[in-house]
Amino acid sequence: MTVGRGELDSDAPQSEIEAAQQSARTDEFGCVTGPAPMQSLLAVNLVGLRTIMRREIRRVTRIWVQTIVPPAITMTLYFVIFGSLIGRRIGEMDGLPYITYIAPGLIMMAVITNSFSNVVSSFFSAKLQLYLEELLVSPLSTATIVVGYMIGGIFRGLAVGVLVTVVALLFTRISVEHPLITLSVVVLVAAVFSLAGLLNAIFAKTFDDISIVPTFVLTPLTYLGGVFFSISLLAPPWQAAAMANPILYMVNAFRYGVLGVSDIPIGVAYALILGLLVALFLANMWLLTKGRGIRS
Amino acid sequence: MDALRLEHLRKTYPNGVQALRGIDLVVEEGDFFALLGPNGAGKTTTIGIITSLVNKTAGRVVVFDRDMDRQREAAKACIGVVPQEVNLAMFEKLIDIVIHQAGYYGVRPRLARQRAERYLKALHLWDRRHDIARNLSGGMKRRLMIARALMHEPRLLILDEPTAGVDIEIRRSMWEFMRAINDAGVTIILTTHYLEEAESLCRNVAIIDHGTIVEHDRMSRVLRKLQYETFILSLEQTVEAAPVLDGYPVRLRNEHEIEVEVSREQNVNRLFALLSEQGMIVHSIRNKANRLEELFLRLTERAGASETRP
Numbered sequence: 307m308t309v310g311r312g313e314l315d316s317d318a319p320q321s322e323i324e325a326a327q328q329s330a331r332t333d334e335f336g337c338v339t340g341p342a343p344m345q346s347l348l349a350v351n352l353v354g355l356r357t358i359m360r361r362e363i364r365r366v367t368r369i370w371v372q373t374i375v376p377p378a379i380t381m382t383l384y385f386v387i388f389g390s391l392i393g394r395r396i397g398e399m400d401g402l403p404y405i406t407y408i409a410p411g412l413i414m415m416a417v418i419t420n421s422f423s424n425v426v427s428s429f430f431s432a433k434l435q436l437y438l439e440e441l442l443v444s445p446l447s448t449a450t451i452v453v454g455y456m457i458g459g460i461f462r463g464l465a466v467g468v469l470v471t472v473v474a475l476l477f478t479r480i481s482v483e484h485p486l487i488t489l490s491v492v493v494l495v496a497a498v499f500s501l502a503g504l505l506n507a508i509f510a511k512t513f514d515d516i517s518i519v520p521t522f523v524l525t526p527l528t529y530l531g532g533v534f535f536s537i538s539l540l541a542p543p544w545q546a547a548a549m550a551n552p553i554l555y556m557v558n559a560f561r562y563g564v565l566g567v568s569d570i571p572i573g574v575a576y577a578l579i580l581g582l583l584v585a586l587f588l589a590n591m592w593l594l595t596k597g598r599g600i601r602s
Numbered sequence: 603m604d605a606l607r608l609e610h611l612r613k614t615y616p617n618g619v620q621a622l623r624g625i626d627l628v629v630e631e632g633d634f635f636a637l638l639g640p641n642g643a644g645k646t647t648t649i650g651i652i653t654s655l656v657n658k659t660a661g662r663v664v665v666f667d668r669d670m671d672r673q674r675e676a677a678k679a680c681i682g683v684v685p686q687e688v689n690l691a692m693f694e695k696l697i698d699i700v701i702h703q704a705g706y707y708g709v710r711p712r713l714a715r716q717r718a719e720r721y722l723k724a725l726h727l728w729d730r731r732h733d734i735a736r737n738l739s740g741g742m743k744r745r746l747m748i749a750r751a752l753m754h755e756p757r758l759l760i761l762d763e764p765t766a767g768v769d770i771e772i773r774r775s776m777w778e779f780m781r782a783i784n785d786a787g788v789t790i791i792l793t794t795h796y797l798e799e800a801e802s803l804c805r806n807v808a809i810i811d812h813g814t815i816v817e818h819d820r821m822s823r824v825l826r827k828l829q830y831e832t833f834i835l836s837l838e839q840t841v842e843a844a845p846v847l848d849g850y851p852v853r854l855r856n857e858h859e860i861e862v863e864v865s866r867e868q869n870v871n872r873l874f875a876l877l878s879e880q881g882m883i884v885h886s887i888r889n890k891a892n893r894l895e896e897l898f899l900r901l902t903e904r905a906g907a908s909e910t911r912p
Contacts, residue, residue, distance in 0.1 A: 346708075347675050347676075349708055350675070350679070350707065350708030351708070352708075353705055353708045353709065353710055354705055354706050354707075354708060356705065357702050357705025357706060358705075358706075360702075360705075361698075361702050364698070368693075432691070435689070435690075435691065435692060436685075436687060436688075436689035437689050437690055437691040439655055439685065439689050440689070440691075440702070440703055440706060440750075441706060442654065442655055443653045443654065443655060443678060443681065443683055444678065444703075444706035444707055445674075445675035445676070445678040445679040445706075445707060445708075446675075446706055447675065597657050601654075601655060601656060601657050602615065602650070602655075602656050602657070
């Protein structure tokens with residue numbers, strides 16, 4: 307340790323502190339000259355948004371062994387077991403080799419779970435360790451905070467998605483049929499589950515609370531969401547039940563983008579994804595503005 | 603201009619606890635202001651409301667003429683806060699923590715890096731800038747929180763027990779740093795349990811107890827209100843009972859020490875004379891508590907007594 311004891315010397319920094327104080331009063335905040343104009347507040351929020359994004363992205367890359375590697379290993383096992391070993395016995399599905407058929411679903415599964423878990427763990431950690439207060443006392447708007455965390459979740463979702471795609475390419479050949487649909491669906495779904503993760507984190511009080519939703523809601527819905535099968539294989543009553551699962555629409559929309567096959571109309575899938583996106587964004591905004599789970 | 607104005611501030615928690623019962627408070631620009639009170643008096647709730655970490659039940663908060671309800675962002679931009687509890691991202695590097703904080707206030711990265719160097723150097727943390735916060739000592743964490751709060755160069759700095767758990771040497775050097783910040787024009791509101799800290803640093807003081815302000819005045823005037831001081835006298839000889847000294851209430855502490863209450867109108871020479879008449883030689887004399895502490899205890903006791911009175 308190089309810091310000495312009892313050596314904070316006020317004389318040296320004082321002139322610098324004064325100079326900085328003077329400069330600060332007229333630049334970013336307009337604290338002296340009256341209320342900060344809209345443009346100024348916009349600039350503050352843009353810098354703030356970039357800061358949250360940078361912080362979240364650096365968090366993902368800093369702990370890449372926890373955030374990037376495990377899903378890649380898990381998905382490799384899925385491809386080996388379900389795709390390569392069992393898939394050979396299953397044959398074709400919707401006219402495609404089974405391993406090719408499940409590849410988009412597995413990519414989407416990785417995107418969903420990782421975008422969700424990134425935001426839920428990051429926001430909950432910030433809440434638990436109290437450093438969320440850094441954001442709450444700042445002049446940033448609630449929308450900036452929500453969007454910042456959402457982008458962090460999208461980043462991890464896409465980073466893992468790309469890695470899983472690379473793994474998939476080791477096992478099968480994939481040529482993207484509709485690149486724009488593929489890209490837009492994966493980004494929108496990552497955004498939806500980032501916001502869902504934020505919602506979970508806002509309500510969470512313990513570590514159990516952040517594992518309940520992924521374990522008991524997200525995983526079953528994903529497995530039943532057409533990742534491994536076409537719903538045309540299900541009996542009519544079960545088909546109807548499956549249609550109530552929003553993840554089915556997301557997986558199929560992505561599969562349509564990649565392979566050109568889908569069990570559901572693509573327009574309906576987009577409407578549902580966008581509807582969920584708006585609803586979750588507004589819910590998070592409302593809860594954070596009210597201070598639910600973060601202010602006493 | 604007032605740096606801070608609180609009007610009829612009330613807070614009732616969902617469990618029914620009335621933390622604040624209508625607080626009115628004005629802190630002038632440039633002031634070094636002490637907000638004192640016993641545990642649970644409402645200090646941290648008040649600070650929480652000012653910094654918008656706690657939702658108020660009623661009342662108004664105005665920071666440099668900006669109403670916290672109507673111009674929230676502009677008001678918050680003027681405030682820097684060092685909370686009572688350590689609230690650092692423990693796995694982030696010091697340099698990242700302070701630069702991120704600047705970013706939340708719209709300070710661009712280049713300027714943020716300059717300020718980070720300035721404040722981390724001023725608080726003697728620059729050499730540790732690439733360490734993660736978890737590896738810092740308690741005193742360093744406190745200093746890091748001060749550096750972080752200064753990154754956007756706030757006009758109002760709120761320090762909620764900033765020297766808690768810090769040893770006396772570092773504490774005194776932190777006082778000097780706080781004085782320098784205040785001399786540079788920053789209004790400071792300080793809560794502390796070290797009353798000598800408030801007495802040494804602050805020009806004005808408010809004492810809060812049971813959610814109400816029981817005293818709000820200049821520090822010097824508040825101290826003048828102290829009618830009595832209690833001294834502890836060490837005697838050379840052994841005494842078995844408290845001596846009777848005309849006009850001076852005396853209590854026996856132990857066989858070598860007595861406690862004497864001296865009012866402002868009385869003088870200590872007469873006390874010594876009375877002791878001398880009884881053949882007692884005073885070996886040493888010291889204050890039982892510092893003056894502010896004594897006043898603080900009397901005020902909060904008085905407020906408590908009047909509240910329980912039918």
